[in-house]
Amino acid sequence: MGLILNRPIGEASLSELLKRAGVEGTGVNGELRVHFGGPVEPGRGFILHTADYNIEGTQVVKDGIAMTARPEILRAMGTGTGPRKSLFALGYAGWASGQIEGEIKAGAWEIVAADRALVFDEDYETKWERAMARRTIRL
Numbered sequence: 001m002g003l004i005l006n007r008p009i010g011e012a013s014l015s016e017l018l019k020r021a022g023v024e025g026t027g028v029n030g031e032l033r034v035h036f037g038g039p040v041e042p043g044r045g046f047i048l049h050t051a052d053y054n055i056e057g058t059q060v061v062k063d064g065i066a067m068t069a070r071p072e073i074l075r076a077m078g079t080g081t082g083p084r085k086s087l088f089a090l091g092y093a094g095w096a097s098g099q100i101e102g103e104i105k106a107g108a109w110e111i112v113a114a115d116r117a118l119v120f121d122e123d124y125e126t127k128w129e130r131a132m133a134r135r136t137i138r139l
Contacts, residue, residue: 001092001093002100003035003093004036004037005048009036012088014029017071017074027078028079029078032088034089035089036091037093038094039093040091040093041091041092042091045069045088045089045090046088046092047086048067048119049073050065050086053073053084063114112131112132112135
């Protein structure tokens with residue numbers, strides 16, 4: 001699975017997101033930028049975040065980046081005990097078994113090193129270009 005990182009689609013109240021997830025939102029404050037994460041399961045939320053926050057179900061992705069899909073992280077964020085940096089996405093991009101590997105081998109994807117600064121940067125207009133500037137050319 002993958003998440004699109006450069007398509008913000010709006011803002012949402014943390015307490016409202018908790019309510020929609022069936023979790024009590026009392027005492028939770030703040031707004032969260034919502035991103036289009038991909039076309040698969042567009043009602044499902046994922047939080048890509050710095051690995052300084054970890055609960056049951058958190059998956060470390062790489063190089064200090066983790067992902068949590070449990071609503072408890074929203075409560076932590078709204079009470080000041082969540083991750084230092086985060087990106088909330090609705091939906092994801094998905095592939096069948098072996099599909100993405102075949103697409104990478106065919107040259108359909110560019111691979112760049114994971115970088116917290118780029119992932120969590122809020123300059124969405126240039127994020128794609130900055131990521132492409134980091135790619136390496138394979139001969």
